Amino acid sequence: MTTREWSIAAIRNDIVSGAVSAVEICRSTLDRIQAVGPALNAFNLVDADRALASASAIDRERAAGAELGPLAGVPVAVKDNMCVRGMRTTASSRILDRFVPPYDATVVARLEAAGAVIVGKTNCDEFAMGSSNENSAFGPVRNPWATDRTPGGSSGGAAAAVAARCVPLSLGSDTGGSIRQPAAFCGVTGLKPSYGRVSRYGLLAFASSLDQIGPITGTVAETALALAVIAGPDPRDSTSSRDPVPDYAAALTGDIDGIRIGVPRNFVSDGVEAGVRRAFDASLATLQSAGATLVDVELPHARSAIPVYYLVCTAEASSNLARYDGVKYGYRAATAPDESLTRMYRRTRDEGFGAEVKRRIMLGTYVLSAGYYDAFYLKAQQVRTLLRRDYDAAFEVVDAVATPTTPTAAFRLGEKTGDPLQMYLADVFTVSAPLAGLPAISIPCGFAGSDGSADRLPVGLHLTGRFLDEPTLLRVADAYQRLTDWHTQAPVLG
């Protein structure tokens, strides 16, 4: 049951065999985006002319008898915080609303070299800061399963676009859960690779020790294909891993006999909605039926992961976002002739950034300032070390750690916007993996109501693996999808 009606492999095979042209695939993709995209507000930009020109180039290559790349003719959407040369890239921020990058992100160059056709840029929380996609200067994205609910964030548009069958592959970025949480809310597969596995060159930086780009797809098999294309060392990112890229597709054997799955029972016992809990327990039983062994593990510092995450990421953000000053690119506030440079900076940033970005810059500036650095920032970095040690200990006895991706299914638009702390607490199960640099994936594992409603909302199973051991992580997740059909179910749209 691993195939979906419209997969990356099926599209490529049909193009290679000549059953369909890349231009035909591209046109049907653009039609689909036009039909469902506006109601979901999933795209900040669709560049039909550029996409059709890329598709047409693939068709010419095929006609000339060239060997086609692994993503030949596959339509891809890119989160709007990654640079595509000549294509407006905004990070969903007013401060960059007219920025046109003069270069490609490494992931974009690799996708195009593999034959992918980039159709546009997806909506996200401003500078990837948010868990609901409501912090976008271009309005919220709507969840394809229930349009009065959030798609999650910050890669909300990227997840919604795959869930709504606009594209079979989108790229998201994940700092504290921004790929995995929207993947869970939208019923799709989302992978945050190990830190350094994928180059960050051309990703607009939010928190540089945590940020990582990863694929969002319908299935684990497609995620493996996409990861193989974007992973690998990059001389332009000194934090990219030099380790060779394994054969991810070959790791998907379906055999998880003897695999040990760790379950932090104490950690997942509180605050998890009943429907999410049922789906999670059932998913563990499915893995067990396939030969996996369940092992209780302790992650004593996982409960501190949210404060650690918000102290570390805001500190790094306050530094990274200092570059937006109205001089080199982006928005500049109108100034009177006698106003100072400093005042121009301050007004530009106040008018150009939204509330959540300003909140995080303020918080990060505070925890880095004299008198608070040791008590907050340094302390958070020390607890980060303890959290890493928790995972090191767990991975001595297990091969993967399982939790729900989120404590609840998708919440309603507007439900948490008035209370930033409540919004942060929703990230409880996703912030630990990036703090420890580990790979983690969310896959659909059922449906649940939420807050007492009768809505049928997707639930995500979250698996964390050893550093750079994406092969085992993908093998377990793929084995689960061979036994279930949650990932093949699609929302009914307008």
Add this chain to the structure above:
Amino acid sequence: MSVTLTIAEVQRIAVLAHLELTEDEQRMFARQLGEILAYAEQVQSVDTSGVPATAHVHVPEGTEREDEPRPSLSVADAVANAPDAAAEAGLFRVPRVIG
């Protein structure tokens, strides 16, 4: 340590962060940042004696290279996104800095 932020503290941080906040924003951030920091204070109860800080989880070795000139952005591309550029001179224009 309990965390409450005064308007004056919010203003001090805003100056450091180059943000000009409205009075409404100052009041909102004083309350919200106070709540978030009060929650984040729980890290202070964790025993971290002798524990090194993690600034970065993965630092590959051998990332240095010879310092050789390579092609880079043209001046025209570099100033193309500026809100106010003297493009012909290849310069960014900013408000007067020296009186």
